[in-house]
Amino acid sequence: MDPDVILFWVVAVLSVASALTAVLHRNPVYCALALVMALFQVAVMFVALDAHLIALLQVIVYAGAIVVLFLFVIMLLSLEPDAPPRGRYGMRAASIMIAVVLGVEIGTAALISEPGAPFRVPFDFGSTRMVAQSLFTEHLLPFELTSVLLLVAMIGAVVMARRRA
Amino acid sequence: MQAPVNYYLVLAAILFAIGAFGVLLRRNVIVILMSVELMLNAVNVTFVALARKAQSVDGQVIVFFVMTVAAAEVAIGLAIILANFAQRRTVNADEIGLLRW
Numbered sequence: 001m002d003p004d005v006i007l008f009w010v011v012a013v014l015s016v017a018s019a020l021t022a023v024l025h026r027n028p029v030y031c032a033l034a035l036v037m038a039l040f041q042v043a044v045m046f047v048a049l050d051a052h053l054i055a056l057l058q059v060i061v062y063a064g065a066i067v068v069l070f071l072f073v074i075m076l077l078s079l080e081p082d083a084p085p086r087g088r089y090g091m092r093a094a095s096i097m098i099a100v101v102l103g104v105e106i107g108t109a110a111l112i113s114e115p116g117a118p119f120r121v122p123f124d125f126g127s128t129r130m131v132a133q134s135l136f137t138e139h140l141l142p143f144e145l146t147s148v149l150l151l152v153a154m155i156g157a158v159v160m161a162r163r164r165a
Numbered sequence: 166m167q168a169p170v171n172y173y174l175v176l177a178a179i180l181f182a183i184g185a186f187g188v189l190l191r192r193n194v195i196v197i198l199m200s201v202e203l204m205l206n207a208v209n210v211t212f213v214a215l216a217r218k219a220q221s222v223d224g225q226v227i228v229f230f231v232m233t234v235a236a237a238e239v240a241i242g243l244a245i246i247l248a249n250f251a252q253r254r255t256v257n258a259d260e261i262g263l264l265r266w
Contacts (some may be wrong), residue, residue, distance in 0.1 A: 008168035024189030095189030103182030110174030153237035160244035
């Protein structure tokens with residue numbers, strides 16, 4: 001087997017396992033740590049798909065910023081592990097069913113879509129230069145709007161987090 | 166040789182379903198937010214896989230925007246959770262019915 005295909009299977013098993021842990025574990029701290037693992041696996045997928053800049057951003061933004069924020073809030077609230085779920089069997093069965101149907105549906109659509117023969121891409125595909133060129137020419141307006149979004153989010157977070165009078 | 170793009174699309178579908186499962190099943194709002202992050206990441210994998218297939222970096226640029234929106238969403242979401250916890254001492258989604266009709 002090709003090393004690339006082996007890498008894919010390793011990443012697939014690890015990402016699904018850590019995603020399930022992140023979703024199912026009763027202690028929120030472990031959920032956050034498993035989430036870091038899953039996000040790292042996604043970064044590996046990005047590297048395998050020639051998106052090097054995006055992979056770097058994934059590690060910095062998600063593992064570095066977002067999950068730290070999650071952990072910070074969990075520690076700040078000093079949460080107890082969730083109580084074991086009791087009752088609500090209908091709801092649990094329904095959510096398992098919905099998730100399975102959703103996964104099978106999208107997965108089948110992806111499988112039967114045009115077979116993904118690997119294409120050769122330019123040597124610098126996904127490099128900072130190439131992504132930046134597209135970002136600052138073709139997508140300049142959305143990029144600038146992003147800064148407005150971040151400003152709004154920042155002000156909103158400050159207003160929300162301030163202690164009510 | 167590369168693993169076929171379809172493999173990545175199917176894996177992304179599985180991750181998305183796991184995230185959706187978490188949103189539906191869990192009652193802890195922080196874990197629900199984490200599950201939403203997982204779903205966003207699954208979509209990002211799809212974008213990058215298809216960008217490679219289409220040999221265009223547009224998909225990667227969109228992932229950049231998705232990450233920005235996700236960061237903003239988490240900041241606001243956690244601020245709301247903190248403000249709510251300060252008043253009600255709970256992160257259980259069942260007990261937070263302020264906006265429920």
